[in-house]
Amino acid sequence: MTKGKPGGNNLLDPITASNPVTVHVLGLCSALAVSISVVPALIMSAAVIGVLVFSNVLVSLLRHAMPHSIRLVIEVTLIATAVAVVDEVLKAFAPDVSEVLSVFVGLIITNCIVLARVENFAMHNGPWASFLDAVGNGLGYSWVLILVAALRELLGTGTLLYQPVPGLQPSSGWFQPSEFMQLTPSAFFLMALIIWLLNRVPGRHPEESPTRNQDDRQGDA
Amino acid sequence: MNELLNIILRAIFTENLALAYLLGMCTFLAVSQRVQTAIGLGIAVIFVQTITVPLNQLVFNFLLAPGALSWAGLGHLDLGYMRFIVFIGIIAAFIQVLEQVLDRYFPDLHHALGIYLPLLTVNCAILGASLFMVQRDFGFAQSLAFGFGSGAGWALAIIMFAAIRERLRCCDVPRGLEGHGVAFVVMGILAIGFLGLRGVAF
Numbered sequence: 001m002t003k004g005k006p007g008g009n010n011l012l013d014p015i016t017a018s019n020p021v022t023v024h025v026l027g028l029c030s031a032l033a034v035s036i037s038v039v040p041a042l043i044m045s046a047a048v049i050g051v052l053v054f055s056n057v058l059v060s061l062l063r064h065a066m067p068h069s070i071r072l073v074i075e076v077t078l079i080a081t082a083v084a085v086v087d088e089v090l091k092a093f094a095p096d097v098s099e100v101l102s103v104f105v106g107l108i109i110t111n112c113i114v115l116a117r118v119e120n121f122a123m124h125n126g127p128w129a130s131f132l133d134a135v136g137n138g139l140g141y142s143w144v145l146i147l148v149a150a151l152r153e154l155l156g157t158g159t160l161l162y163q164p165v166p167g168l169q170p171s172s173g174w175f176q177p178s179e180f181m182q183l184t185p186s187a188f189f190l191m192a193l194i195i196w197l198l199n200r201v202p203g204r205h206p207e208e209s210p211t212r213n214q215d216d217r218q219g220d221a
Numbered sequence: 222m223n224e225l226l227n228i229i230l231r232a233i234f235t236e237n238l239a240l241a242y243l244l245g246m247c248t249f250l251a252v253s254q255r256v257q258t259a260i261g262l263g264i265a266v267i268f269v270q271t272i273t274v275p276l277n278q279l280v281f282n283f284l285l286a287p288g289a290l291s292w293a294g295l296g297h298l299d300l301g302y303m304r305f306i307v308f309i310g311i312i313a314a315f316i317q318v319l320e321q322v323l324d325r326y327f328p329d330l331h332h333a334l335g336i337y338l339p340l341l342t343v344n345c346a347i348l349g350a351s352l353f354m355v356q357r358d359f360g361f362a363q364s365l366a367f368g369f370g371s372g373a374g375w376a377l378a379i380i381m382f383a384a385i386r387e388r389l390r391c392c393d394v395p396r397g398l399e400g401h402g403v404a405f406v407v408m409g410i411l412a413i414g415f416l417g418l419r420g421v422a423f
Contacts, residue, residue: 058362186409200396
């Protein structure tokens with residue numbers, strides 16, 4: 001589907017113009033679920049980028065050796081292997097974070113971004129382009145996730161990276177952290193706001209935003 | 222018995238996979254344009270969840286859990302880290318087999334569910350339920366109840382969401398919020414509604 005473009009575009013496009021989360025609405029489960037505070041969001045971003053790079057580059061290297069009919073099985077197995085490695089590393093070096101992320105690390109396997117990039121990009125492009133594409137998509141996913149997490153943590157508990165922010169504490173007298181921001185619905189509303197703002201950026205036409213053909217895309221993913 | 226009912230109720234209402242844990246969102250957004258298709262997908266999810274969660278429970282407890290292989294004299298092994306690969310393999314294989322069985326013996330049902338079944342392999346709600354099963358240490362009967370409950374909860378959420386979306390089509394939505402934007406607002410409101418059901422138990 002996607003043909004390889006000069007290096008820069010592969011890296012930069014997915015961060016803004018074809019962002020996997022806000023434009024293609026992929027990989028939402030984890031993007032929203034681990035967005036309660038910034039630290040888990042950062043670790044989750046690192047994990048997703050790691051898995052994306054690993055599977056994209058490996059699939060790209062193996063793309064001529066894979067029989068077409070069983071390529072999905074191979075791709076999913078590679079992704080699951082990468083996720084198992086990431087999970088073990090987290091358990092060993094960051095047990096607290098691993099506790100917070102609970103099942104969501106395992107769910108990177110079914111993160112549609114990974115399979116979509118592997119299937120649509122790495123199958124048709126060389127390892128270097130695939131590497132850039134993986135990093136770009138990973139960063140595109142990360143900034144949305146971290147932004148949502150930062151807003152939820154700031155407004156929900158008055159902290160950032162678990163450190164109290166002066167002026168946002170109840171003692172400051174004008175701001176009362178709202179417990180609502182720590183609950184699931186706030187993630188939906190923040191996503192809606194981000195998508196709304198990005199749609200209103202000049203140069204993007206909301207009419208062309210991908211409301212149609214979704215079912216096709218889902219088939220690809 | 223009460224315990225099992227509680228697991229089912231909690232999985233449907235208070236711990237709804239879609240609206241409390243935000244699982245299966247990609248499919249949730251993509252296949253909720255019409256109530257009819259949402260119902261088809263919902264039934265497929267209930268069916269697949271009710272079978273794969275107990276299946277994965279058996280495999281985990283008899284092959285992967287720490288010390289599970291002691292019957293083969295390999296009691297010191299802990300293959301828990303293999304669960305990701307094994308679960309996703311079992312789910313994919315089960316869906317493949319299910320598709321062929323339905324095609325052979327229940328062609329009508331296959332026709333109705335056909336296009337959604339392959340999608341479920343990459344639906345995080347399916348894999349998520351199996352991972353929650355491991356995390357919460359469910360036994361066989363409990364995982365049967367949990368599989369059914371979480372599937373039913375997901376189905377309920379997507380059918381409600383699709384119904385609201387159908388009505389939204391003739392509404393005047395602010396510019397830039399059409400399509401996905403307003404869909405997220407609707408999901409947020411639905412999630413608030415489900416928060417109100419906290420504490421429902423037998």
